[in-house]
Amino acid sequence: MKLSTKGRYGLMAMYQLAMAYGEGPISIKSIADEEDLSENYLEQLFSTLKKNGLVVSSRGAYGGYMLTRHPKDITVGEILRSLEGENYPADCVSSDGFECKKEDMCVTKVVLAKIKSGIDQVIDSITLQDMIEDANMVKNL
């Protein structure tokens, strides 16, 4: 039940964009430097984030990426689902017509569905804005 680096790096990167919201595009290079991540790898993550409408890009010098919405309107859930796919703990809980082999609905399915909804509840309730505020609180300790 681990988050992959996709999810973690993506979250860190989106947090950077959130902090610079309204200040024009941020380049991958500057994020990679800041967070000590691979530039090329981050590119791929941003590519999917863009595909999913969470960021827009501007190419060329002084280009980079920007959030499409205000940080308070982007949830951690959107980001994680975008990068990691649905957080289904198992395929049988997915929506796309997967069918268990066993005729009777398996019991673990009920459990897995509960886990999924628990995770969703948490990640959909946290916005990028919340992250910024959390960070400020930690700083002021």
Add this chain to the structure above:
Amino acid sequence: MKLSTKGRYGLMAMYQLAMAYGEGPISIKSIADEEDLSENYLEQLFSTLKKNGLVVSSRGAYGGYMLTRHPKDITVGEILRSLEGENYPADCVSSDGFECKKEDMCVTKVVLAKIKSGIDQVIDSITLQDMIEDANMVKNL
């Protein structure tokens, strides 16, 4: 954020033991047949479940495994943690002295900790007994 087969198979197997609670040991073979899983693989899972005190084994003919406690006193959380380790979404949320490279506490850590506690809350609130009752409800639809 997927559960591995360890967790899923283990859960299914423990459910079988729960249904047979009080009726003596159940062999791996019969569970493997019932749930269509590999016998040898299940062995490994039961080995760790035993190490963690969730089941006891009796060897020899008519042997097998039994729950150490009543199904109402064994949670899904115990089983999953036993098989998959702590469900930490990332290492920095773990308890064993892991330190982030960055001096300031990273913000994603706060988010990850929230996810973890959300998952724990769900899985620790479901017992094997609950699973049995859920199954009965589904049957009677």
Add this chain to the structure above:
DNA sequence: TTAAAGTTGACAATATTACTTGGATATAAT
């Protein structure tokens, strides 16, 4: 004593993850 069942450790196949490489294309500043 024999057959059923658990125990152990090594290992192999497969899948996924986490990148790397190499180039093409777009844009802004000079």
Add this chain to the structure above:
DNA sequence: ATTATATCCAAGTAATATTGTCAACTTTAA
């Protein structure tokens, strides 16, 4: 125009984790 700075795109690859298999061994009940 040229150059520096970016994104964009498609493969390829190395590392790691997952998901098992296999074989030899030990214990125990019938």
